[in-house]
Amino acid sequence: MPQRRVRAIIIGGGLAGLSAAMKLCERQAEVQIVSFQFLKRSHSVCAQGGINAAIDAKNEGDSPENHFFDTIKGGDFLAHQPLVRDMCFQAPAIIHLLDRIGVPFNRTGEGRLEFRRFGGTLYSRTAFAGATTGQQLVYALDEQVRRHEQNGQVTRFEWHEFLGLVIDPQGICRGAVIQDLRNNKIFTLKGDAVVLATGGPGQVYARSTNSTVNTGAAATQAYLQGARYANGEFIQIHPTAIPGQDKLRLMSESARGEGGRIWVPRTPGDKREPRDIPENERNYFLEEKYPLYGNLVPRDVASREIHDIVFNRNLGVGGEPMVFLDLTHKSREFLEDRLGGIIDIYRKFTGQDPKEVPMRIFPAVHYSMGGLWTDYKDDGHGLIDHGSPRNQATSIPGLYAAGEVDYQYHGANRLGANSLLSCIYTGLMMSRAVINFSKNLGERFEDISSTVFDDAERYWTTRMDSLRRMDGKENPYQLHQDMGSLMLANVLIVRDNKALEKAYYGIQEIEERFKDIKCVDTTHWSNPTPSFINQLYCMIQLSKIITRGALMRDECRGAHFKPDFDLKQPSDFDPYEYLDYLEQKHQGEDVPEYAYPAGHLDYMKRFEENNRKWLKTTIANYQDGEPRISYEEVDTSVVVPRPRKYD
Amino acid sequence: MEDKTVIIKIRQQDDPDSASYWQSFQVPCRHHENVISCLQEIQRNPVTLDGQAVIPVTWDCNCLEEVCGSCTMLINGRVRQACTALVEHLEHPVVLEPMSKFPVIRDLQVDRTRMFENLKKVHAWIDIDGTHDIGEGPVMSDSIRAQRYALSECMSCGCCLEACPQFTRDNTFLGAATFSQVRLFNLHPTGALAKEERLEAVMGEGGITDCGNAQVCVEVCPKNIPLTESIAEIGRQTSLKMIRDLFQK
Incomplete structure (x- = not known):
């Protein structure tokens, strides 16, 4: 008898979904992949600058261990260490695989992979394909999936939307309810496991660098059905994006990696053309404050500094909330070759050429470090046991998560060019987990009563029909704008508890207004509105997770910055003092005040106490319409959490 | 650039088998605004130029920065991406039509x-x-x-x-x-x-x-x-x- 194939349902066709599909096919699984659109159009195409791997091609002494430490430190020690370490050790093999499947990575004179600098590290660790690396990776992986499709192993459900999970009475996920976005028919897919690879939730904010599909609705639906959501309050604000009305278009960190400099005129409101402002009247504020990392400090740090220079020191360009990102000192050929993609974007949307004039940029919502809670099993030596079915498993058996939708790899702040890596790493790594889980299932989906599937289908048919019939006064698209503006105003770079409380009440008001929605399109063919209303419902729930998590976390960590709880690191503090302090304590010695410069011991005690309280994963569970928040320990078994410093 | 408006004339079609028809909308137009923003404005306020409340127009888009390839349509007769079509650089009224070489799904959506x-x-x-x-x-x-x-x-x-x-x-x-x-x-x-x-x-x-x-x-x-x-x-x-x-x- 031929061996039964494992059947996996993958929701989402970006880098994580495509990697999972490719690897599962190779492991002889049957894959069904669901996406709003052609997989080739997924949001991962927007990633620009590159993908990290410590190959040390430039003989700088880089290593996966350094990559691991930079990532953990960049994330303010909130990420589980064995997972991050395993990812960094796998990274070189992942880059070589991507090279083999045809990604046009830039190359050296010898014809090997070229690498460039990125934020939060002092090494050239980022492989890149011009400034459209994400697009190139998506295409190469989409082509591999097409190859398997040709062999009959993959079925694409493009132009379909995930609505909900099918969960049997034992609590095991057995499939997904999906809707055909053309004829609006609703049906179920049955499988041994479901993988959510649905990306981030940028649309919860009115304007972000994200694509229109990034509503976070699929992850939120899983949460509403019982999955745990973790670290929701950690939203990355990217320091450099083009201000705009429909979208804030990303200007890649690679612009700074290739030598781009951030500055403002020293005189507030200076109206001169940037080229007429002499060097000594320019304030290169990142380079001045952080001589070691300069313009390549991690994103949370850079965004806070830009926010500070604009709003606290009123030095925004021309009095507006903008700073210069300057590439004009680089040659045109160099810029065209290495950054052509983003230079085109800037030119097309502003009419100005960054090769001639400095770009005007401002921070924008970009990425969610948080996401669905997922599990892992370490191998006892600081890496991952790849055979374990627990890897990337959510709290619902049979439901897995990969890519931006999971929470595990970036702690409280993601380093640039680590997201493409974590997407592909999780997609590949989870395949054995999915196969082993499926093979160990007692009952398979074929054994499950058809009423389980019928009920799920019926629930969603009724639900979507009732949304279609909503006949109140609120326009759902306008309500989405109102919610997103509320989040932008109150849950962004600098947070305080009063504003967060106000935001939470505001969201509850939006939830009330939601009941009075008018479904502006009631047709039955290619009708996007009921589906959008459903997504909006999920976005409201997700904004509650983000806001409540932020409200409750009374500290500063990575992207979550509450000035009221700043530990006030002394400017001359050296993180090694803290390791020394811990060592002395560990040896049972009394640590005298005079052993450190004035104020340092107090600071270290505050830091230690703060970590005892807050070095924890935030967990949100859905209960009675609200997120219930609890906390869980972080695995810090490899390196000791310590104060961050980049100057 | 305050309070400027623009008229958008759109060739619409309810489904692949029905005939197409035209509808016009007047929407606010701000500095650097693109065609997608205008379509989103119509979603938020689906009223035609002559004051009739209608069903919003449908279209495909995703990245809004010309890397995903979704939002191709005919804009003033020329095929291009709607996200990089900045309204202030277009001749008015702005005429939108679906691509003609692929089957229309609905309005500006086609099957590629x-x-x-x-x-x-x-x-x-x-x-x-x-x-x-x-x-x-x-x-x-x-x-x-x-x-x-x-x-x-x-x-x-x-x-x-x-x-x-x-x-x-x-x-x-x-x-x-x-x-x-x-x-x-x-x-x-x-x-x-x-x-x-x-x-x-x-x-x-x-x-x-x-x-x-x-x-x-x-x-x-x-x-x-x-x-x-x-x-x-x-x-x-x-x-x-x-x-x-x-x-x-």
Whole structure:
């Protein structure tokens, strides 16, 4: 008898979904992949600058261990260490695989992979394909999936939307309810496991660098059905994006990696053309404050500094909330070759050429470090046991998560060019987990009563029909704008508890207004509105997770910055003092005040106490319409959490 | 730029089988606003120019920065991406129509499945032994990489096919985008191992010899892909193959 194939349902066709599909096919699984659109159009195409791997091609002494430490430190020690370490050790093999499947990575004179600098590290660790690396990776992986499709192993459900999970009475996920976005028919897919690879939730904010599909609705639906959501309050604000009305278009960190400099005129409101402002009247504020990392400090740090220079020191360009990102000192050929993609974007949307004039940029919502809670099993030596079915498993058996939708790899702040890596790493790594889980299932989906599937289908048919019939006064698209503006105003770079409380009440008001929605399109063919209303419902729930998590976390960590709880690191503090302090304590010695410069011991005690309280994963569970928040320990078994410093 | 408005005239169609009709909308227009923002404005306030409350227009979009290829449509008669069409640079009223070479789904949405089916026909991928760690990829000069990169920016938006007089709804012409992908994969050292198969696929009906050399494809490509060079190069590769085949038989 031929061996039964494992059947996996993958929701989402970006880098994580495509990697999972490719690897599962190779492991002889049957894959069904669901996406709003052609997989080739997924949001991962927007990633620009590159993908990290410590190959040390430039003989700088880089290593996966350094990559691991930079990532953990960049994330303010909130990420589980064995997972991050395993990812960094796998990274070189992942880059070589991507090279083999045809990604046009830039190359050296010898014809090997070229690498460039990125934020939060002092090494050239980022492989890149011009400034459209994400697009190139998506295409190469989409082509591999097409190859398997040709062999009959993959079925694409493009132009379909995930609505909900099918969960049997034992609590095991057995499939997904999906809707055909053309004829609006609703049906179920049955499988041994479901993988959510649905990306981030940028649309919860009115304007972000994200694509229109990034509503976070699929992850939120899983949460509403019982999955745990973790670290929701950690939203990355990217320091450099083009201000705009429909979208804030990303200007890649690679612009700074290739030598781009951030500055403002020293005189507030200076109206001169940037080229007429002499060097000594320019304030290169990142380079001045952080001589070691300069313009390549991690994103949370850079965004806070830009926010500070604009709003606290009123030095925004021309009095507006903008700073210069300057590439004009680089040659045109160099810029065209290495950054052509983003230079085109800037030119097309502003009419100005960054090769001639400095770009005007401002921070924008970009990425969610948080996401669905997922599990892992370490191998006892600081890496991952790849055979374990627990890897990337959510709290619902049979439901897995990969890519931006999971929470595990970036702690409280993601380093640039680590997201493409974590997407592909999780997609590949989870395949054995999915196969082993499926093979160990007692009952398979074929054994499950058809009423389980019928009920799920019926629930969603009724639900979507009732949304279609909503006949109140609120326009759902306008309500989405109102919610997103509320989040932008109150849950962004600098947070305080009063504003967060106000935001939470505001969201509850939006939830009330939601009941009075008018479904502006009631047709039955290619009708996007009921589906959008459903997504909006999920976005409201997700904004509650983000806001409540932020409200409750009374500290500063990575992207979550509450000035009221700043530990006030002394400017001359050296993180090694803290390791020394811990060592002395560990040896049972009394640590005298005079052993450190004035104020340092107090600071270290505050830091230690703060970590005892807050070095924890935030967990949100859905209960009675609200997120219930609890906390869980972080695995810090490899390196000791310590104060961050980049100057 | 305060309080400016713009009139948008849209060719709409309820489903693939019904007839199209026109509706006009007046929407506020701010500095640097693109066509997508106008369509979103119509979603938030779906009232026509003559004050009639209607169902919002439907369209496809995603990235809004011209890398995903979704939002192709005819804007004032010219095929392009709606996200990079800035309203202040367009002639008014702004006329929007769905692409004409693909079946209309609804309003400005069309079905471009044919483009992706064509990728299957020409073996548009690299065959690998497996995804496990078997070392580095092939050494390749940066100039070959640069050539490949220019071709690999194709986002399957379909502009070149819409503009091509040879590409019609009822023929099987593969079109510039597909030929260019053949060139892309034949340029890769591993990809070249399946070169013969790719060339055979473009030598039959709807293949490279059906190209009428109108050269409009390259003019409308939003990514400036050297499509006519690709067509010439694939023409050359197929000619050489024909000669080779002749002597090998």
